[in-house]
Amino acid sequence: DAGVIQSPRHEVTEMGQEVTLRCKPISGHNSLFWYRQTMMRGLELLIYFNNNVPIDDSGMPEDRFSAKMPNASFSTLKIQPSEPRDSAVYFCASGRGGSYEQYFGPGTRLTVT
């Protein structure tokens, strides 16, 4: 079975550029989570969706970040404009409603220079 798929796996971009991260959850899962992991702050929840609807976005750092889930099999996290402090590993995770287990994708390692 395919797990959570994220693309790209690595992204290097210059400050000020727009960055779009993509996620395909596991088929049949109706919850999707975006996390950011850094050495300084650990793993932080940015936003999560249930049945394609954003439920809690209180972890989104600022207006430069936006996330969408247009359908059950696709989500994007966009940063515009990007800044060096956005450099981190961004994980997408999915799960079944009612279950607490989350399945993480391999992550996107973002470097903003």
Added chain:
Amino acid sequence: RKEVEQDPGPFNVPEGATVAFNCTYSNSASQSFFWYRQDCRKEPKLLMSVYSSGNEDGRFTAQLNRASQYISLLIRDSKLSDSATYLCVVNNGDSWGKFQFGAGTQVVVTP
């Protein structure tokens, strides 16, 4: 104060030995607790849930102490493959999907 705190370690453990470590949480309303495992440069994976009565999965035992607001993980008969970072995860129940992750405890099992 962080909502979920862990000793970062590393805990250096000889192969075959037992290692245990705790995680404290600040929100007394927290309802669900988990241990995840993360290998270097990999994604986190669920190791086990932590139940009020404590639970065991093979060589791994998890316990919850609500009075003192901590959970623990014990690994018996450590294997080299147990080397990883163990993340404590807490959900306080007011928002189903809002999981708080600890920074992790690193365990290094040596031959």
